[in-house]
Amino acid sequence: MNKGGNPKGGTKKEAFMRRLTIDDLKKIKEQYEATFTLRHGSYRARVTIHMGTCGIAAGAREVMSALVEALAEAGVKDVVVTASGCAGLCSKEPMATVELAGQAPVKYCQLDAQKIKRIFSEHIQGGSIVQEYALVMGSETSY
Amino acid sequence: MDKFRANLMICGGTGCIASGGLKVKQALEAELLSRGxxxxxxxxxxxxxxxxxxxxxxxxxxDGTFYEKLTPADVPEIVEEHLLKGRPVQRLMYKEPEKKKVLPVMSEIPFFNLQVLRALKNKGLIDPxxxxxxxxxxGYxxxxxxxxxxxxxxxxxxxxASGLRGRGGAGFPTGLxxxxxxxxPGPLKYILCNGDEGDPGAFMDRSVMEADPHVVLEGMIIGAKAIGASKGYIYVRxxxxxxxxxxxxxxxxxxxxGLLGEDILGTGFxxxxxxxxxxxxxxxxxxxxLMRSLEGKRGMPIPRPPFPASQGLWKKPTVLNNVETYANIPSIILNGSAWFKSLGTEKSTGTKVFAxxxxxxxxxxxxxxxGIPLRKVIFDIGGGMKKGRKFKAVQLGGPSGGCxxxxxxxxxVTYEDIMQTGAIVGSGGMVVIDDYNCMVSVAKFFLEFTTDESCGKCPPCRIGTKVMHDKLVxxxxxxxxxxxIELLADLAQDIINTSLCGLGQTAPNPVLSTIRYFRDEYESHIRDGWCKAGVCRPLVTFYVEPEACKGCGACARVCPQKAVSGEKKKPHVIDQTLCVKCRSCYExxxxxxxxxxxxxxxKELIEKAKGVETR
Structure with a gap:
């Protein structure tokens, strides 16, 4: 096992599926930070569906399927869809956070399949926030 | 921590970092350092x-000056003009756009802006x-x-040094x-994580485990190194x-x-x-x-000492911490104890997660x-009472806590101050109760829970909670x-003093705290046969006050018994012989x-109605 090797050497998966050193940790951090912040250019938007128990109970899976369906139908490949935990406002689930590159994340609440499809076409594709379903803009302070 | 005469709040959101926020921060740090x-x-x-x-x-x-579109080149001017000479740099200040944004930003909404995310910093942000x-x-x-x-x-x-105390409820100092x-000493030690969250209405630990499971593992790795453990268990329901x-x-x-197992990160641990x-x-x-349950035995407590630190799981030295406690550990190690203590009070440092x-x-x-006042949590973050109801009490600490x-x-909200009120911070369940609730029934609910959940090993808890519950019924x-009331209070003290474990020792708290603050409700139940909140069916009669009734018919529509009658815009009447006291009309x-x-x-009303009929 080549511990000192450069993780960028092989394919991503190969390089990382091995025992990490402290240096490797930093490299993963840098590499994934870019994806995370929509910085490296191949994605223009990131949609996070909040799938804690509360979200799932309120119908987050349907929202997720509807969005994935909409993306497939439109042949969109430059939008990342990820699942995440509870967003904190369980009474307003299902929630989703839509972040277009270089813009503030927008949290949508009390979603269903119809609503997420509209958000897909108006916000993700069209660039204008669907005010009726939106709750808030921005992300929380953490220090 | 040092007191600063000014603070520069730099946005670390993804958008700002993408547009160069970190470079501005570095330039600021360098500029501040060079000018001392x-x-x-x-x-x-x-x-x-x-x-x-x-x-x-x-x-x-x-002063709240808001700067936008900063570059490292703007930094010397801001430091020189604004921070030294007190003249904000006009050209860099935010200009009101022509079109006003309708959507509020988080910093404007109390639900978001009063929160500080530490244990939950990855909440809803990363894919767990x-x-x-x-x-x-x-991470890691x-x-x-x-x-x-x-x-x-x-x-x-x-x-x-961080002052971190156990977030599971008891608040024991984690470092100690x-x-x-x-x-x-010992060749084999265990590090355990308590994810057996069981308070009614509490879901903090579940959310942390679901939203950010790695932070729990990382906290346990650090704890294991500290105590010399080589094996860990996470106990989850x-x-x-x-x-x-x-x-x-x-x-x-x-x-x-290789972040778990042998030779973690090549460090030999x-x-x-x-x-x-x-x-x-x-x-x-x-x-x-919990440790007995892990050993495969029936989950029953044993007397302490010996404490788990010396003889815990399989009689080996063991540390057990709560999920949220572990979630706080990595950032303390990374940012230092002074950072952690910068929030909270002297004896209750840091942040607390509440459900x-x-x-x-x-x-x-x-x-x-x-240290945040309860009022702020409930009315600002919680957004106030539902349906405009009146606040009556907040229940903290679940079956071990109080109202x-x-x-x-x-x-x-600190361990000491909440304790003074007769409740406990507990693991973080916070249930807000409105004036439609009867506090005797609330106490009964919790006692029913503990009576059910008592393991039965020690008589004070097994029998005592049952006797208390029967009294409440x-x-x-x-x-x-x-x-x-006196009997309940007396029995409560005995159960607290003689129970084997924390369950029995705290089970009477919901009764004691409701007697302390809502004694009048107990008294009106006993003396007047009257549950003023209209919850205890034998102790209530619903009736319409004719002067206040507008005759809207809302009560008649919801009545499942068709016991409410009356003409539109005229006072309605409830037929007491039909009423089942479901309180639908009341609500x-x-x-x-x-x-x-x-x-x-x-009874009186029925008699009266009969009198009218016969006459």
Missing amino acids: LEKEIGIVITGCNGFCAEGPIMTVYP EKIEEYIARD QAAAKALSSMTPEQIIAEIK KWELCSRV AEYPLAVQRLQKAIDDARAY NLDIEIYQGAGAFVCGEETA LTGAINNIGLIEVPM IPESLLDTP DITEGRGKEGD ACKFGALKAGPGSLA
């Missing part, structure tokens, strides 16, 4: 402000099933630091617990399938990356962690019972600095007697015309 201002002016990285299009952005406090996303948010950096460059003594010293265990699934994925991924699913017995949240629920508008999972009345709402069903009336009278009133 680093002790006078602080720099804080905040969450996304919402104005990403104008980024990088920065707010200067105390992708270890790389956790690493991208500084603290473990790397602790394993490669800190001795167990240094880790313990840092945690002790680790120190006690680290001093016990089987009712949390998603938490179990995500933790398992996290453990598998961490193993594959070994630790493996397994999940153990509990069957959902409340008593298994108690440490000695906010009940009769309020915003139900959810929140994290606030210790806090409105008069004490300015109590700061009597009171709520109209069989209360003078002296019952439906918008004019306060429906009243809850004493139980005996029904």
Whole structure:
């Protein structure tokens, strides 16, 4: 096992599926930070569906399927869809956070399949926030 | 921590970082250092402000000047003009756009702006099933630091200095617990995580495990190094399938990356962690019972001492911490104890996660600095009472805690202050109760719970809680007697003093605190046969006050018995012979015309109605 090797050497998966050193940790951090912040250019938007128990109970899976369906139908490949935990406002689930590159994340609440499809076409594709379903803009302070 | 005369809040949101926010921060740090201002002016990285299009952005406090589109080149001018000479740099200040944004930003909404996310910093942000996303948010950096460059003594010293106290409820200092265990010699020690969250209305630990499972593992790795443990278990209740699934994925991924197992990160340190699913017995949240359950025995507590630090799981030295406690560890190691203590009070440092629920508008999972007044949590973060109802009490600490009345709402949320009120901070369940609730029934609910969940090993808890519950049933069903309140209080003290474990020792708290603050309700149940909140059916009669009734018919529409009658716009009447006291009409009336009278009133009204008929 080549511990000192450069993780960028092989394919991503190969390089990382091995025992990490402290240096490797930093490299993963840098590499994934870019994806995370929509910085490296191949994605223009990131949609996070909040799938804690509360979200799932309120119908987050349907929202997720509807969005994935909409993306497939439109042949969109430059939008990342990820699942995440509870967003904190369980009474307003299902929630989703839509972040277009270089813009503030927008949290949508009390979603269903119809609503997420509209958000897909108006916000993700069209660039204008669907005010009726939106709750808030921005992300929380953490220090 | 130093007091700064000014703070520079630099947005650390993704938008601002993408547009160069970190470079501006570095330039500021360098500029402040070169002018010797680093002790006078602080720099804080905040969450996304919402104005990403104008980024990088920065707010200067105390004056609140808002700068936008900053570059490192602007930094010397800001420091020279604004911070030294007190003249804000006009050209860099935010200009009101022509079109006003309709959507509020987080900094404008109390639900978001009063929270500080530490234990929950990755909440809803990362994909909990992708270890790389956790690493991208500084994940496992603290473990790397602790394993490669800190001795167990240094880790313990840092945690002790941070003042972190157990987040599971008892508030025992975490550093001290680790120190006690680290001093016990032994080749095999265990580090355990308590995810057996069982308080009604509490879901903090579940959310942390679901949203950010790796932070729990990382906290355990650091704790294991501190005490010298090589094996860890996470005890999670089987009712949390998603938490179990995500933790398992996290453990598998961490193993594959060599973050668990042998020679972690090439440092020579070994630790493996397994999940153990509990069957959902409340008593298994108690440490000695949890360990018995892990050993495959019936989950029952044993007397202490010996304490788990010396003889815990399989009689080996063991440390057990709560999920949220572990979630706080990595950032203390990374940012230092002084950072951690910068929030909270002297004896209750840092932040606390609460599951906010009940009769309020915003139900959810929140994290606030210790010391915040309850009122702010309930009315600002919680968004006030649902349906405009009146606040009656807030229940903290679940079956071990108590109810806090409105008069004490300015109590700061700290371990000591909440304890003074007769409640406990507990693991963080916060249930808000409105004036439609009967406090005797609330106490009865919790006693029913503890009576069910008592393991039965010690008589004070097994029998005592049952006797108390029976008394409460009597009171709520109209069989209360003078002296019952005193008897309950007396029995409560005996149970507290003589029970074997925390379950019994705290089980009477809901009764004691409701007697303390709502004694009049107990008295009116017993003396007047009257449940003024209209909850205890034998002790209430619903009737319409003709003067207040507008004749809207809302009560008649919801009545399942068709007991309410009346013409439109004329006062309605309830037929007491048909009424089943479901209180639908009581809740439906918008004019306060429906009243809850004493139980005996029904009889009087029936007699009266008969009198009218026969005449």
